[in-house]
Amino acid sequence: MNSGQPLLSIQGLSVSLPASADRRHAVDGVSLDLWRNEILCVVGESGSGKSVMSRAVLGLFPSRHVQPSAGRIVFEGEDLLQATPERLRDLRGNRIAMIFQEPMTALNPVLRIGAQIDEVLEIHRSGDGAARRARVLDLLAAVNLPDPQQILSAYPHQLSGGQRQRAMIAMALALEPDILIADEPTTALDVTTQAQILLLIRELQRKKGMGVIFVTHDFGVVAEIADRIAVMQHGRLVEQGSADQVLNQPQAAYTRSLLAAVPSLTPGPKRDFSGQPVVLSVNALSKSYRSGGGLFGGRFGKPGRSVDALAAVSFSVRRGETVGIVGESGSGKSTAARCIARLINADSGQIMVEGTDIAALSSRALRPVRRRMQMVFQDPFGSLNPRRTVGQLIAEGPIVHGVNQATAHARALDLLELVGLERRAAARFPHEFSGGQRQRIGLARALALEPAILVADEPVSALDVSVQDQVLKLLADIRNRLGLTVLFITHDLRVASQVCDSIVVMHKGRVVESGPVADVYARPAHAYTQALLAAVPGRHWSHDNDARSAAAPAPALP
Amino acid sequence: MATALKGGILRFLRHRPAVAGLALLLAVLLAAALAGVIYPGDPFAIVGKPFQPPFSEHLLGTDTLGRDLAAGLLHGARTTLLVGVVATLIASVVGITIGGLAGYFGGRLDSLLMRFTELFQTIPFFLFAILLVAVLGASIRSVIFAIAVVSWPPMARLVRGEFMAMRNREFVQACVSLGMGHTRIIVVHILPNTLSSIIVTGSLMVATAILIESGLSFLGLSDANTMSWGFIIGSGRTVLRTAWWICAVPGLAILLTVMAINLVGDGLNDALNPRLRSL
Numbered sequence: 062m063n064s065g066q067p068l069l070s071i072q073g074l075s076v077s078l079p080a081s082a083d084r085r086h087a088v089d090g091v092s093l094d095l096w097r098n099e100i101l102c103v104v105g106e107s108g109s110g111k112s113v114m115s116r117a118v119l120g121l122f123p124s125r126h127v128q129p130s131a132g133r134i135v136f137e138g139e140d141l142l143q144a145t146p147e148r149l150r151d152l153r154g155n156r157i158a159m160i161f162q163e164p165m166t167a168l169n170p171v172l173r174i175g176a177q178i179d180e181v182l183e184i185h186r187s188g189d190g191a192a193r194r195a196r197v198l199d200l201l202a203a204v205n206l207p208d209p210q211q212i213l214s215a216y217p218h219q220l221s222g223g224q225r226q227r228a229m230i231a232m233a234l235a236l237e238p239d240i241l242i243a244d245e246p247t248t249a250l251d252v253t254t255q256a257q258i259l260l261l262i263r264e265l266q267r268k269k270g271m272g273v274i275f276v277t278h279d280f281g282v283v284a285e286i287a288d289r290i291a292v293m294q295h296g297r298l299v300e301q302g303s304a305d306q307v308l309n310q311p312q313a314a315y316t317r318s319l320l321a322a323v324p325s326l327t328p329g330p331k332r333d334f335s336g337q338p339v340v341l342s343v344n345a346l347s348k349s350y351r352s353g354g355g356l357f358g359g360r361f362g363k364p365g366r367s368v369d370a371l372a373a374v375s376f377s378v379r380r381g382e383t384v385g386i387v388g389e390s391g392s393g394k395s396t397a398a399r400c401i402a403r404l405i406n407a408d409s410g411q412i413m414v415e416g417t418d419i420a421a422l423s424s425r426a427l428r429p430v431r432r433r434m435q436m437v438f439q440d441p442f443g444s445l446n447p448r449r450t451v452g453q454l455i456a457e458g459p460i461v462h463g464v465n466q467a468t469a470h471a472r473a474l475d476l477l478e479l480v481g482l483e484r485r486a487a488a489r490f491p492h493e494f495s496g497g498q499r500q501r502i503g504l505a506r507a508l509a510l511e512p513a514i515l516v517a518d519e520p521v522s523a524l525d526v527s528v529q530d531q532v533l534k535l536l537a538d539i540r541n542r543l544g545l546t547v548l549f550i551t552h553d554l555r556v557a558s559q560v561c562d563s564i565v566v567m568h569k570g571r572v573v574e575s576g577p578v579a580d581v582y583a584r585p586a587h588a589y590t591q592a593l594l595a596a597v598p599g600r601h602w603s604h605d606n607d608a609r610s611a612a613a614p615a616p617a618l619p
Numbered sequence: 620m621a622t623a624l625k626g627g628i629l630r631f632l633r634h635r636p637a638v639a640g641l642a643l644l645l646a647v648l649l650a651a652a653l654a655g656v657i658y659p660g661d662p663f664a665i666v667g668k669p670f671q672p673p674f675s676e677h678l679l680g681t682d683t684l685g686r687d688l689a690a691g692l693l694h695g696a697r698t699t700l701l702v703g704v705v706a707t708l709i710a711s712v713v714g715i716t717i718g719g720l721a722g723y724f725g726g727r728l729d730s731l732l733m734r735f736t737e738l739f740q741t742i743p744f745f746l747f748a749i750l751l752v753a754v755l756g757a758s759i760r761s762v763i764f765a766i767a768v769v770s771w772p773p774m775a776r777l778v779r780g781e782f783m784a785m786r787n788r789e790f791v792q793a794c795v796s797l798g799m800g801h802t803r804i805i806v807v808h809i810l811p812n813t814l815s816s817i818i819v820t821g822s823l824m825v826a827t828a829i830l831i832e833s834g835l836s837f838l839g840l841s842d843a844n845t846m847s848w849g850f851i852i853g854s855g856r857t858v859l860r861t862a863w864w865i866c867a868v869p870g871l872a873i874l875l876t877v878m879a880i881n882l883v884g885d886g887l888n889d890a891l892n893p894r895l896r897s898l
Contacts, residue, residue, distance in 0.1 A: 404792050431798035444789035448811045458797035503793070510797065
């Protein structure tokens with residue numbers, strides 16, 4: 062395969078950043094070759110320059126202050142960095158195509174799918190309307206969309222996330238490009254949809270013999286799809302090689318640390334809670350959302366639609382135990398967490414917290430219960446008030462519950478230390494911290510009230526894998542030290558296997574299966590659980606990897 | 620907070636039109652403050668022959684009854700600014716309260732408060748102001764009241780939108796789960812985050828209030844014993860062709876003041892709007 066000319070050759074590429082940035086180059090002297098008929102995965106954490114580098118191939122730069130400062134990108138003997146805008150337009154879509162992360166925003170919401178794909182054909186190739194229409198239908202069928210006729214005249218919002226990404230791929234493939242650049246194309250998708258899209262990209266790549274540059278942060282995905290791997294850190298290429306080589310004998314220390322941070326699918330040692338009392342139990346919790354009602358809804362026109370976000374959900378958590386609620390988007394897992402934390406009100410059902418049913422308590426009666434149960438949120442940027450200092454944020458909870466100011470602030474400093482931050486951090490504002498540090502602050506805020514139960518709603522899903530690993534370890538450490546009971550909501554089965562003692566699998570608002578994590582993973586009983594587990598990217602590689610690390614001295618896990 | 624404030628001031632000062640507007644506004648404030656020093660006594664006093672053009676006997680000439688236009692202009696600045704600022708403050712308090720409650724609590728209260736707001740928005744605001752002053756009697760108080768009554772709805776709508784967006788932010792939900800009461804969440808957590816939009820809208824409301832006040836006094840619907848720019852224009856409108864300066868001088872003053880306030884508002888918008896800010 063690696064003979065003759067590479068399809069695309071990036072030679073010593075540097076992309077400079079504006080003077081105000083914290084480093085000089087987004088991409089710093091990267092050289093890479095892409096060969097025909099291969100998938101090259103570019104892996105790195107946020108800020109590694111992987112996206113900037115891959116977009117540079119198409120001459121797409123995020124702003125006029127971010128421009129190439131050195132190097133060449135050679136495609137068929139031509140340096141793309143020197144190409145005129147007209148020449149680049151001609152190449153884009155035609156010879157080199159791109160698919161983006163967010164299929165909702167990458168498609169124009171006011172144009173029909175058919176028209177958007179047709180537009181690509183119209184720009185680059187003359188051909189009459191009927192011929193183009195036939196080609197669009199072929200393309201939609203090629204990406205395995207059901208009923209291409211109907212999709213043709215659908216608007217983006219009428220399709221699911223996976224269907225939209227398929228439509229994006231159809232658009233990218235419309236002119237049979239030689240190179241496909243895929244920038245995190247499955248990151249916004251659910252795990253089962255992701256598995257299908259990865260399979261589709263693989264199939265189409267093999268069929269057309271394309272060279273694919275696949276940008277991702279997820280080593281599971283890499284293990285699933287890569288022929289070759291390039292690892293980037295701080296704009297530099299730290300390692301490249303065949304998939305087997307990089308995944309199984311990584312040379313660079315950074316690659317090794319990234320791989321070690323990928324949570325294993327094999328659950329940790331079993332802990333026994335059968336003797337402990339149940340501190341949180343949910344019985345027949347139900348919640349439905351009505352849409353399209355409005356002022357005259359139900360009386361005129363079509364009646365509002367009702368969706369069961371939660372349908373008679375029941376489970377219980379014993380003291381000290383960590384129970385994971387896993388499921389895909391729309392499964393109701395977050396709604397369940399929010400109902401239990403009483404951020405939204407359930408329609409019916411019981412929420413027993415230490416023997417009290419809180420489902421129907423008034424907000425005043427609820428206040429003392431809130432001390433016992435605290436929440437950690439998903440978004441490290443949205444969950445902290447930007448106008449308050451970290452110290453104020455942490456101390457505020459105890460203050461509203463009657464602790465005096467001085468004590469609360471002193472305790473806030475201790476908590477900062479507990480979550481691995483410096484005491485000085487108390488005087489600073491949230492925007493001065495990274496995502497992982499903010500999640501630590503959010504955790505400190507939740508712990509300030511000395512709760513017995515912690516509800517964590519996807520607390521690590523917005524973090525890079527190495528940061529995620531640190532936060533998970535911290536969470537497990539604090540849980541063990543303080544004897545916390547944790548309800549852990551996640552979509553990531555790898556994370557769940559590392560953190561949870563038992564899991565509750567949810568699908569379309571219903572609990573389809575629950576039990577100790579090791580049992581459910583080893584012998585999934587429900588078809589949906591089986592499908593979820595089968596869709597976890599890179600599971601074969603991680604099984605091999607687990608076996609290997611079990612033989613070798615294992616990396617310390619809490 | 621201190622650094623954020625300093626950054627905001629720096630951004631404002633880099634905005635040249637805004638600085639020009641601020642300078643102009645300060646000049647108007649200075650004129651209003653010094654009116655009693657430069658032109659002591661009654662601005663309604665007759666000081667000479669009527670219809671004197673500017674730069675003759677008096678700096679800006681005299682009006683139809685021989686009153687000094689420059690004295691009227693400076694004393695009028697007091698009225699104009701007073702009405703603009705006080706009416707805006709009242710309208711802002713009303714608008715923030717109604718919009719904040721509607722946006723925060725949502726549901727039935729929101730529907731109720733918004734229908735109430737729409738009731739005010741369906742009536743043409745200037746006609747409504749005329750009606751209010753006509754009913755309440757022509758005094759400074761009723762003019763301020765009328766302007767406040769017609770100008771709070773846009774503020775209420777803005778604040779409602781901001782509150783609704785904030786209500787679903789995770790940091791507000793975190794406050795709820797910490798057990799904070801509604802008052803604390805609204806005052807300590809949400810309001811400071813909406814302040815920049817409120818300041819920007821408020822500054823532009825001052826400009827509108829000045830225009831309404833001028834319009835009302837032009838129509839004679841203002842305190843007959845208080846000098847104002849609109850009053851001077853109103854008194855000079857019949858002689859526009861022969862003594863144009865009587866209308867032109869206060870007209871220019873209104874134009875410049877409103878423009879200055881708008882420029883300052885735009886500058887504040889750029890300086891305070893977090894969406895344009897690079898963190």
